[in-house]
Structure formats: structure tokens, C-alpha cells
Amino acid sequence: MSLGSSSRDKSQEAEFFGEAFRIERVGVDGSFEAYRRKLEELDGKVDAIGIGGLDVYLWANGRRYAFREALALVKHIHRTPWADGSGLKNTLERETVRRLQQSGAVDFRGRKVLMVAGVDRFGMAEALHEAGADLAMGDLAFAIGLPIVIRKWSSFQALARMLLPVVVKMPFKLLYPTGEKQDAVTPKYGQWYRWADVIAGDFHLIRRFMPEDLVGKTILTNTTRKVDREDLIRRGVQTLITTTPSFGGESFGTNVMEGVLVASAGKRPDEMTPDQYLEMLERLGWQPNVDRLSASESGT
Numbered sequence: 001m002s003l004g005s006s007s008r009d010k011s012q013e014a015e016f017f018g019e020a021f022r023i024e025r026v027g028v029d030g031s032f033e034a035y036r037r038k039l040e041e042l043d044g045k046v047d048a049i050g051i052g053g054l055d056v057y058l059w060a061n062g063r064r065y066a067f068r069e070a071l072a073l074v075k076h077i078h079r080t081p082w083a084d085g086s087g088l089k090n091t092l093e094r095e096t097v098r099r100l101q102q103s104g105a106v107d108f109r110g111r112k113v114l115m116v117a118g119v120d121r122f123g124m125a126e127a128l129h130e131a132g133a134d135l136a137m138g139d140l141a142f143a144i145g146l147p148i149v150i151r152k153w154s155s156f157q158a159l160a161r162m163l164l165p166v167v168v169k170m171p172f173k174l175l176y177p178t179g180e181k182q183d184a185v186t187p188k189y190g191q192w193y194r195w196a197d198v199i200a201g202d203f204h205l206i207r208r209f210m211p212e213d214l215v216g217k218t219i220l221t222n223t224t225r226k227v228d229r230e231d232l233i234r235r236g237v238q239t240l241i242t243t244t245p246s247f248g249g250e251s252f253g254t255n256v257m258e259g260v261l262v263a264s265a266g267k268r269p270d271e272m273t274p275d276q277y278l279e280m281l282e283r284l285g286w287q288p289n290v291d292r293l294s295a296s297e298s299g300t
Helices: 032-042 068-074 092-103 122-130 139-144 153-167 190-195 203-208 226-234 254-265 274-284
Strands: 010-016 019-025 057-060 063-066 112-115 134-137 198-200 218-221 239-242 289-292
Touching (some): 057 122, 092 254, 122 153, 203 218, 254 274
Parallel strands (some): 218 239
Antiparallel strands (some): 010 019, 057 063
């Protein structure tokens, strides 16, 4: 279930752990009321529900923060396990950076990385910091609209401790594009896109302000569509790295993959440990998807 645009709806059949899965995305075009009704309708009728288009939990400095608005939605789910992806963000995305570094697919040491929102993907951000990346944290600019980018890791940690208790009480639509806004691109903060070698984080936030010229850049994200890939080729992106598996050229969000894992395990996310997530991913033979893009594919 996604708070986002219904234009991105899709369904896919796949096999995990020897079991057949049907994965479906349903968007409600930004309507919280339609979202609530759909959650009530699905409760008890599916094996897991992925909560997409908004966060329920954010992690920072070992502490979990809950969005008040999102909790009001998921309280209507009583029988079916639900997953917002925060468990995988803290495990799979952290492991993605480590594997890319260890394999030599991407050497983050000294690379200039624009992390559009670190509190949304703290595991990825922390792993990039540990890998020696030259980080620019765009949380204030990309989520709140203040033209400020944080360059020191200690300052970002302090900011997260100070602001997150306030941020999770704010209306989610003020922080993140929902509905038709997910399809709009308004170039902004161009100096930071130009500065970066790698642009990392949630793809909706990356896409929201990206410029026409992204020649030679690497995008590290989780969810893309074929049309997104084609657009990135047109803009000159060199490498697209997605953390979740690709089906038919498109990747589903971390909330969906977390839903697959908890459904297979027969548990709820709060009953899963990081080691259990990683063990299941190992059994699936998971690897980050590194896509070296070519302008010739777009016909240019």
C-alpha cells in the first residue's frame, strides 16, 4: 500500500524460499482516508502489508522514532503483519554499502556523497560514513526546505537527536512528496547535485529536485521504475545501484521486501532481528543491483 500516485501501480509474481508470491502495489494518490479504508479492507486477507509512501518509524543513533500520523493509520491493522521497511533499511541498506565497498564495485573512500535524507535511511548513511565517504547530509534542504546541508557527521547526529522528536509530529505531506507530487520534478540545490559523485537515499527525494545534467553520477537508492531508469539515462547518469531485487526492470520498496521476509518467516517485524533478516537475504542469494547505464539504450 502506498500513499503515492496510483500511476505507479504494478503487480508481480515471484518465488522466494520455494514459495510462490504475488506482490502488488496499490497507490491512493495522497489520500489518507482512502489509505485507511484500504488497510481495513486488506487486514486478514493477505499475508503481509507493506506500508509505503510514508514512514512509520525513523531510526537514528540507535533510537526509533514514530510518526504520529502514520501510527494513526496502522492502528487499523489488527490481523495481518505490516512492514514499513525500517527493519531492512537498518540492515539490508547498511549491508549494501559494505558489500559494494568490499567487492570493489564502488569505493566510497573520499567519494563525495550527497545523502538526500539521512534520518530516512540511517543505516545507509552510517555505513557510508564508516566507509570513509565525504558526506553532505541534505535532510534540512530536501525534506524541510531549509537551504542548509550538514557536512559534519557529529553535527548531523546532534541535529537528528534534536529535531526528530519534533519532525515525527509534523504532517507527513510537509516532509515528503505524496500523490501527484511524486511525479513532479522541480530542479533545486543544483550546486549539491553537481558537487556529488554519488547521490544516495530515497528516490522520490532524489528525483524531486534533480537537474537535467547528471552526467557521470552514481545513484544509490532502493526503488525505481523503467521510466525512471530511462530518465536517468537521458540525464547522463553513469551507474544506478538499487538495494532491493529487480523484477522486470523495476524494483519494489524496502517495505515490500520486508513484507516478503516476514510473511515467509511467519513473524511480525518486531519479532525479527537484523541477523535474521541478513540470514534470509543470504538464502535468497541477494546482492545489490549495479546497473551500468548507457546513453545508447535511450537512443541518444
